Structure formats: C-alpha cells, structure tokens
Amino acid sequence: MELHAPNHWQTLDFVSDLHLQDSYPRTLRGFIDYLDSSPADAIFILGDLFEFWVGDDWIDEPQDAHRQCLDALARAGRRLALHIMRGNRDFLMGPRLMEECGARDLPDPTTLVFGGERIVLGHGDALCTGDTRYQEFRQLSRAEEWQRNFLAEPLAGRTSRMLGMRQQSEANKKASTMFFDVDDHAALALLQQCRASTLVHGHTHKPDHHTLDAAHTRWVLTDWDLDGDTPRSGVLRLRAATPGPLRWERVAAQ
Numbered sequence: 488m489e490l491h492a493p494n495h496w497q498t499l500d501f502v503s504d505l506h507l508q509d510s511y512p513r514t515l516r517g518f519i520d521y522l523d524s525s526p527a528d529a530i531f532i533l534g535d536l537f538e539f540w541v542g543d544d545w546i547d548e549p550q551d552a553h554r555q556c557l558d559a560l561a562r563a564g565r566r567l568a569l570h571i572m573r574g575n576r577d578f579l580m581g582p583r584l585m586e587e588c589g590a591r592d593l594p595d596p597t598t599l600v601f602g603g604e605r606i607v608l609g610h611g612d613a614l615c616t617g618d619t620r621y622q623e624f625r626q627l628s629r630a631e632e633w634q635r636n637f638l639a640e641p642l643a644g645r646t647s648r649m650l651g652m653r654q655q656s657e658a659n660k661k662a663s664t665m666f667f668d669v670d671d672h673a674a675l676a677l678l679q680q681c682r683a684s685t686l687v688h689g690h691t692h693k694p695d696h697h698t699l700d701a702a703h704t705r706w707v708l709t710d711w712d713l714d715g716d717t718p719r720s721g722v723l724r725l726r727a728a729t730p731g732p733l734r735w736e737r738v739a740a741q
Contacts, residue, residue, distance in 0.1 A: 492601040500527040503689025504710035513713040534574025534610030543583035564589025605683035611690030618667035
C-alpha cells in the first residue's frame with residue numbers, strides 16, 4: 488500500500504514495541520504522557536503496541552492497561568493522524584480496536600510518500616528470514632482460516648493459548664544462542680521493490696541506523712520499557728525541511 492502524506496503534515500513520529508500490559512504501569516504511563524503531548528501531525532505505531540492481543544472482544548474485559556491505552560489513543564486520534572500496524576504480538580487487532588482509537592489500519596509493509604521521499608514502514612518480523620520456524624508460524628497465523636478458527640474459541644481459551652505461546656517463545660529465546668536480525672538482503676530487496684530509499688521498522692529491539700548501500704538505509708526503532716532496570720523509550724521523528732532534505736532525529740518521549 489502507498490500512503491501519500493497531506494501537504495500540511497510537517498512532523499511525523501514513529502514508535503513501536505510498547506508491549507503494553509498491566510504489569511508495566513510506568514511504561515503505560517510514559518506512553519500515555521507521550522500521546523497527550525506529542526507535537527507530531529501524525530503518529531505511526533509500527534507493531535507490538537500490546538504484549539499480546541487475543542481479539543477485539545478483549546476490549547470489554549477489565550484490563551486496565553488496555554482501557555487506559557485505548558482512551559489515550561482516542562484522544563490523540565482526535566487531534567492528529569494516528570496509524571497502527573500489527574506486530575508479531577498483537578497481530579489479531581481488528582477493526583473495532585481501530586475504530587475505538589480513531590486510528591487508520593496500516594498494512595505491513597506500507598510505502599509512505601512524504602516530502603518527495605518514499606519511505607517503507609514495517610514491523611520488521613517478516614524480514615528476519617533466517618528464523619524459519621517463526622516464519623512458518625507467521626504465515627500460518629496470518630491466514631484467514633487460522634484466525635477465524637482461533638477467534639471462534641471462547642475468550643478465556645484464547646487468552647490461555649496466547650499466554651502459553653508467549654511463554655514458549657520466551658523459553659525458546661533463552662535456550663537459543665542465536666539472534667535472528669533483519670536480513671539486509673531482504674530489506675534491500677523490499678526497498679527496491681517499493682522504489683524507496685529508507686526503511687523504518689521495529690521488532691528487534693536494537694535501535695540503530697544501518698546503511699545498506701549508497702542509496703538505501705534502514706532505521707530501527709527502540710522498544711519501550713520504563714519498568715525494568717534499564718529504562719528506555721523513544722521516538723524517531725521526521726521533519727519536513729524546505730528547502731533541504733528531510734530531517735531525522737531520535738528524541739526522548741515527552
């Protein structure tokens with residue numbers, strides 16, 4: 488998909504990997520404060536807004552973190568353009584959630600056209616091609632039939648299954664000595680396919696700026712964790728500049 492930025496957009500914010508949940512109250516509070524104060528004309532949340540998501544009927548359950556986050560997103564959505572992409576943890580977010588937030592559902596990948604530049608936005612998990620086991624699950628779980636069958640189960644059963652999958656995933660990570668990063672060849676191929684020069688993604692929790700070749704780069708977003716021993720949060724901000732090139736900067740979430 489291509490998204491052409493309106494002419495009045497001057498400042499864009501990109502965030503990802505919030506992993507919001509009740510057990511991380513400082514992270515939730517920090518994100519809400521950011522949403523309430525961001526000077527951006529548009530915010531792009533590039534996946535893993537929530538630690539996991541089992542279907543939009545979960546909105547009706549007494550999950551305080553979900554309710555507070557949705558209310559803050561709705562406030563933000565009334566004053567700026569809000570875009571939400573699914574990640575590997577919250578890929579079951581549906582139209583009701585987007586409607587309650589006043590957000591635009593952002594496909595992965597999306598090519599953003601802004602300031603004369605073409606920028607590819609993605610979560611990043613699809614580009615970790617070396618992790619073949621995960622890629623098999625990703626393909627399965629994104630299929631319409633799999634999702635229809637999963638969402639037909641009772642909410643309690645879905646929640647239990649998703650918790651089990653998360654616990655198994657964490658156990659596999661701890662047992663493995665390998666880290667599957669984004670494959671630069673896959674990233675470059677995507678950029679060339681989309682006729683774009685810049686890729687912005689999250690997922691890996693390794694914020695950086697990589698030069699792929701003389702004409703292509705990729706920005707990696709940070710994850711958020713204000714409850715752990717090493718607090719971190721941040722925004723990748725893009726500003727229009729006339730005349731001159733677009734200005735990229737990492738800023739602390741305010």
